[in-house]
Amino acid sequence: MNDLLEVVNLTKNYHTKKGEIEAIKNINFKINEGEIISLVGPSGCGKSTLLSIIFGLDKDYKGKVIKKDNLKIAYMLQSDALLPWLTIYENAILGLKINKILTKENLDYVNYLFNFYNLSEFKENYPKNLSGGMKQRVALIRTLALKPDLLLLDEPFCALDQQSRLMISDDVYKIVKKEGKTVILVTHNIEEAVSFSDRVIVLSKRPSEVKNIVHIDFKNKSSIYERRKDSNYHQYFDKIWEDLEIT
Amino acid sequence: MGGFRNNLSIEQKKYLHDLKIDKIKVMLAQALLLIGFLVLWEVLVNKGVISAFIYSSPSRIIKTIIELIKNHNFFIHIYITLKEVFISFVLGIVLGFIIALILYEFKFLAKVIDPFLTMLNSLPKVALGPLIIIVCGANIKSVILMALLINLIVNIITIYNGFIGVDEYILKLFKTLGASKWQILTKLVIPSSYQTIIASFKLCTSLTLIGVIMGEFLVSKSGIGYLIVYGKQVFNLNYVMTGIILLGIISYILYKLIIILENKLLKHL
Ligand SMILES: Nc1ncnc2c1ncn2[C@@H]1O[C@H](COP(=O)(O)OP(=O)(O)OP(=O)(O)O)[C@@H](O)[C@H]1O
Ligand SMILES: [Mg+2]
Numbered sequence: 001m002n003d004l005l006e007v008v009n010l011t012k013n014y015h016t017k018k019g020e021i022e023a024i025k026n027i028n029f030k031i032n033e034g035e036i037i038s039l040v041g042p043s044g045c046g047k048s049t050l051l052s053i054i055f056g057l058d059k060d061y062k063g064k065v066i067k068k069d070n071l072k073i074a075y076m077l078q079s080d081a082l083l084p085w086l087t088i089y090e091n092a093i094l095g096l097k098i099n100k101i102l103t104k105e106n107l108d109y110v111n112y113l114f115n116f117y118n119l120s121e122f123k124e125n126y127p128k129n130l131s132g133g134m135k136q137r138v139a140l141i142r143t144l145a146l147k148p149d150l151l152l153l154d155e156p157f158c159a160l161d162q163q164s165r166l167m168i169s170d171d172v173y174k175i176v177k178k179e180g181k182t183v184i185l186v187t188h189n190i191e192e193a194v195s196f197s198d199r200v201i202v203l204s205k206r207p208s209e210v211k212n213i214v215h216i217d218f219k220n221k222s223s224i225y226e227r228r229k230d231s232n233y234h235q236y237f238d239k240i241w242e243d244l245e246i247t
Numbered sequence: 248m249g250g251f252r253n254n255l256s257i258e259q260k261k262y263l264h265d266l267k268i269d270k271i272k273v274m275l276a277q278a279l280l281l282i283g284f285l286v287l288w289e290v291l292v293n294k295g296v297i298s299a300f301i302y303s304s305p306s307r308i309i310k311t312i313i314e315l316i317k318n319h320n321f322f323i324h325i326y327i328t329l330k331e332v333f334i335s336f337v338l339g340i341v342l343g344f345i346i347a348l349i350l351y352e353f354k355f356l357a358k359v360i361d362p363f364l365t366m367l368n369s370l371p372k373v374a375l376g377p378l379i380i381i382v383c384g385a386n387i388k389s390v391i392l393m394a395l396l397i398n399l400i401v402n403i404i405t406i407y408n409g410f411i412g413v414d415e416y417i418l419k420l421f422k423t424l425g426a427s428k429w430q431i432l433t434k435l436v437i438p439s440s441y442q443t444i445i446a447s448f449k450l451c452t453s454l455t456l457i458g459v460i461m462g463e464f465l466v467s468k469s470g471i472g473y474l475i476v477y478g479k480q481v482f483n484l485n486y487v488m489t490g491i492i493l494l495g496i497i498s499y500i501l502y503k504l505i506i507i508l509e510n511k512l513l514k515h516l
Contacts, residue, residue: 057422075423081416085438095424098434146424 022207038193041203074148335394343402394458409443
């Protein structure tokens with residue numbers, strides 16, 4: 001397997017007038033191509049900060065982030081953040097527009113995703129007329145449209161009710177696996193981490209360090225639902241639960 | 248727009264019907280109030296309860312208007328005031344927008360001039376009247392300058408606040424999508440300030456009217472403000488009342504125009 005990304009001795013402190021906040025302390029991990037990684041950890045431990053650094057938005061840190069050459073990364077923020085003055089279709093192609101890559105091929109892909117997520121008939125609607133789950137899907141399409149090799153997802157499902165949460169995470173799981181994308185998913189939800197990922201990185205409370213890395217293996221189960229029914233599911237869940245408790 | 252039923256149910260029809268009835272009732276009441284006020288005014292003046300000399304009366308105002316039209320200067324006064332309002336309004340918004348943009352791009356400058364803006368904003372601009380007349384002369388330039396002094400600072404402050412009020416989160420989103428500074432400005436900062444900019448239109452309309460009338464008082468050559476000053480000078484208060492009524496009508500129409508514009512531009516927000 002090939003390394004896609006390596007984080008080496010990463011340390012990050014925020015500087016504010018009131019003082020210095022240690023957010024991340026000496027974190028190390030590697031990600032292989034096609035792997036789905038979950039980051040779990042207590043609220044405020046530095047998960048979003050870590051994604052910002054990996055993406056390259058935040059350049060003020062110590063340590064190294066080594067990326068494969070020409071790695072295309074897309075970052076889906078913690079909330080859907082759709083622009084109210086654009087239709088959902090215009091929202092979905094915003095990234096393509098900004099990067100000036102509105103090619104036929106890319107637009108076809110967006111249309112394919114709209115179909116896949118059953119949003120085609122709502123294309124001309126404005127965000128205020130859609131449910132939370134629909135908006136989340138649009139934000140996801142906006143991120144996927146850039147055809148990244150590595151997807152950074154910051155609690156993409158947290159605004160959703162349990163049912164949509166399962167449905168959408170299953171959709172994402174299938175698309176990601178089908179297209180062989182690599183994913184880093186940040187979540188508070190242990191069930192989600194276990195059912196979604198190949199490895200779960202458990203972070204300690206702030207300043208976050210890697211507490212444990214749990215390998216998940218459900219032997220090629222191809223949907224979230226099947227993975228959740230696997231006999232080992234609860235074992236993984238309990239393991240991560242314990243790791244989080246000790247922190 | 249999706250999500251609505253196409254064929255109207257009986258309840259929906261009734262709901263729409265009730266809405267319409269309600270609207271008609273309000274309009275009727277407004278018309279009654281207006282007519283009642285005019286009739287009362289006329290009657291009180293005719294019965295000698297209030298002075299016709301000071302308060303004029305609807306019939307006297309109509310006579311004054313006819314007289315003004317006959318003397319060929321009525322429409323010119325209105326035209327001149329409207330022209331001054333239009334020029335000052337557009338200049339105020341355009342300059343306010345540009346200066347706000349400059350301040351947004353150069354935060355250091357914004358911090359430096361902040362206290363001076365605040366000071367200028369609270370300074371009573373009438374006090375500058377004599378200075379303006381000396382610098383610009385007794386002409387339309389003075390009127391427009393006076394109006395600008397009154398509307399510009401407020402425009403700058405409102406629009407600038409709109410710019411810096413852009414959602415931090417969406418700003419971050421644009422960065423994650425790889426937007427350049429220019430793209431952030433044109434695709435995010437300006438569009439997301441539409442609402443504030445329209446709000447500043449409303450404020451600007453009334454401030455511009457105040458400024459223009461003040462300017463016309465000062466310059467005393469033409470326009471509705473001049474009509475009022477002139478009426479006072481020759482003790483014909485019919486002119487004053489006519490001027491006031493005209494201003495009322497003009498501000499109402501301008502306000503309505505802004506509302507129409509607002510509904511057009513902000514349809515989806
Ligand atoms: N811009 C900033 N300036 C100062 N401190 C910050 C800044 N951003 C985050 N922090 C602090 O750094 C710590 C980590 O923040 P971060 O948002 O990365 O946590 P998180 O794990 O994503 O939290 P959550 O689970 O609530 O999303 C927090 O204690 C936060 O208060
Ligand atoms: Mg976070």
